[in-house]
Amino acid sequence: AQSVTQLGSHVSVSEGALVLLRCNYSSSVPPYLFWYVQYPNQGLQLLLKYTTGATLVKGINGFEAEFKKSETSFHLTKPSAHMSDAAEYFCAVSVRNKLVFGAGTILRVKS
C-alpha cells in the first residue's frame, strides 16, 4: 500500500538556518507526492507537489523538495528559516484519487 513516513515529529531550527523536513514514501508505482503546511487553527494549504518531470520542485515561501527515487524520499528544504515558517508540515501521497497524509512534523523556529 502506498504511504508516507515523516521522520521526526518535531524539528527546531534557529532563524536563518537551513530547514530540512524528511519524508519517505512507499509505493509500487510512480507516486504523486505533496507537501502541505498547517498554521495554528487553520486548514492545510499546498506548499508544493511532484507529479512528473523535474525532480526538484519549487513551492511557495522559498520551500523546495527533491524527489529521489533511489532513496524513496521527498524531503522538504528551505535555505533560511523565518519566524513565520513555524507551523506543522505534512507530506502526502496520492492513492487512488485521495491523499494519504503522514503524521506531520512541527517546525519550531528560534530567534
Add this chain to the structure above:
Amino acid sequence: DAGVIQSPRHEVTEMGQEVTLRCKPISGHDYLFWYRQTMMRGLELLIYFNNNVPIDDSGMPEDRFSAKMPNASFSTLKIQPSEPRDSAVYFCASSFGFVGTGELFFGEGSRLTVL
C-alpha cells in the same frame, strides 16, 4: 474568491447528542473530502464525493457517522449519537479534477468537543 467554508468553527456537546457539521466547497469544484484530525491518529480521510456522489466511505469509523452532499454547494457530516472519542477537528476540503495531480483546498475546520 471565497474558500471552503465550514460551520460551526467550534462545537461543544454532551455525549449522546447529535452533531451536524457543514461545508460549502469552492464553486466549480467537483470533489469534496471530509477529514478528521486528532493527536493520536493524525489526519484521516473519512469520505469523499465526486459530483455529489459518495465514492469512498471506507474511512467512516462506524454507523454513527453519516455524510451527505445534496447539491454541489453543500455537504454535511453527522454524528449520532456522539461519543467523547469523536472529539477532533473535522476538515472539509474540495478540489477540481483528479486530486492526484491537483490541489486540495481546505476549510478552517470544525473543532468538536464531546463531553
